[in-house]
Amino acid sequence: MSYYLKKHIAFITKHGKEAVIIPVLEKNLQCYITHVKHYDTDQQGTFTRDIERVDNQLNTARHKARIGMEMSGLNLGLASEGAFGPDPFTGLIPWNREIIVLIDNETKTEIIGEAQGPGNHQHLITSNWSEALTFGKKVGFPDQLIIIRPDHESDNRIIKNITSWDLYEKIFHDVINNSTTGYAFIETDGRAYANPKRMEMIAKATKDLLIKMQSCCPDCGTPGFTVIERFPGLPCKNCNGPTKIFYMDLYACQKCGEHREIRCTDQEWADPLYCDFCNP
Ligand SMILES: [Zn+2]
Ligand SMILES: [Zn+2]
Structure with missing residues (x-):
C-alpha cells in the first residue's frame, strides 16, 4: 500500500509543469495533488532576467513548496525549479538541471527528485532577418518559443509569446526599428510550457522523485529511503x-x-x- 494513499499534497506552480507531474504522481501513489495557482512563482526569479533568482535552485524549490503548504494548509508540499547553465564536463553545451522537491511536515523529511542533461537554451544577437530565421529553425521554433528584445540581453522591453513565423518576422522588424543599435537579442524561452526539452527533463525528475517516494525505510516505513x-x-x-x-x-x-x-x-x-x- 502506498504511504501517500489518499493523502493531499500541495503543488505550487505556473507555466504548465503540472501536466507532466500531477498525473504520474497521483496514479502511482494514489494521492491527491492540490494545484495551488494563485501565487506568482515568478517572484522567485525568471529565466528572462527581469527578476533575478536570489537563492540557489534547491532553496528556491523548497521555499515555493512551503508557500504552497501555507496557502493550502497541507502538511505535504511539492515544487519544482529548473536552471540552465553550461554542461559540467566541457562547459560548451547548454545544460538543464531540474529539481522537484517534496516536503513532509509530519515526518520532517524532504525528498528530492532530480534530472539533468543537454537543454535548449540559446541566444543570438543579430540585425538580419535571415539569421533570425535560421536561429528559429535551429532551436525548434514554434514548438520551442522564443523571446525578443531590442539591443541587448538586459533591455527590459521583452516580447514573449510569439507563436507563429509571421508574428516572429513582424516583431523582429518592430524590435529592430525600436532599437538604438539596430540589433535584436533573441533567445529561447525557458518557461516549461514554452520549452519542450525542459518539459521532458521535468518528467524525468518526476520519475526520480516517484522512485524515491516509493522507497520506504525497512525499519520505520518512512518514504525517502535513498x-x-x-x-x-x-x-x-x-x-x-x-x-x-x-x-x-x-x-x-x-x-x-x-x-x-x-x-x-x-x-x-x-x-x-x-x-x-x-x-x-
Ligand atoms: Zn588493475
Ligand atoms: Zn526509518
Whole structure:
C-alpha cells in the first residue's frame, strides 16, 4: 500500500509543469495533488532576467513548496525549479538541471527528485532577418518559443509569446526599428510550457522523485529511503585492486537514521580500463 494513499499534497506552480507531474504522481501513489495557482512563482526569479533568482535552485524549490503548504494548509508540499547553465564536463553545451522537491511536515523529511542533461537554451544577437530565421529553425521554433528584445540581453522591453513565423518576422522588424543599435537579442524561452526539452527533463525528475517516494525505510516505513553515499572500489579483473567503479550504495532514513549498505552492481570484477594501476 502506498504511504501517500489518499493523502493531499500541495503543488505550487505556473507555466504548465503540472501536466507532466500531477498525473504520474497521483496514479502511482494514489494521492491527491492540490494545484495551488494563485501565487506568482515568478517572484522567485525568471529565466528572462527581469527578476533575478536570489537563492540557489534547491532553496528556491523548497521555499515555493512551503508557500504552497501555507496557502493550502497541507502538511505535504511539492515544487519544482529548473536552471540552465553550461554542461559540467566541457562547459560548451547548454545544460538543464531540474529539481522537484517534496516536503513532509509530519515526518520532517524532504525528498528530492532530480534530472539533468543537454537543454535548449540559446541566444543570438543579430540585425538580419535571415539569421533570425535560421536561429528559429535551429532551436525548434514554434514548438520551442522564443523571446525578443531590442539591443541587448538586459533591455527590459521583452516580447514573449510569439507563436507563429509571421508574428516572429513582424516583431523582429518592430524590435529592430525600436532599437538604438539596430540589433535584436533573441533567445529561447525557458518557461516549461514554452520549452519542450525542459518539459521532458521535468518528467524525468518526476520519475526520480516517484522512485524515491516509493522507497520506504525497512525499519520505520518512512518514504525517502535513498542513497546518501556511493562507494567506488569494484575489484579490477586484472590485478584485483580497487577501481573507480561503484559497487556499494549507502541508503539512509531521514526519520529514524536507519542505514543499509546495498550492492549496486551484479558485476564481480571491473574492466582494467577503469583501474588506476593497470590503466594509469
Ligand atoms: Zn526509518
Ligand atoms: Zn588493475
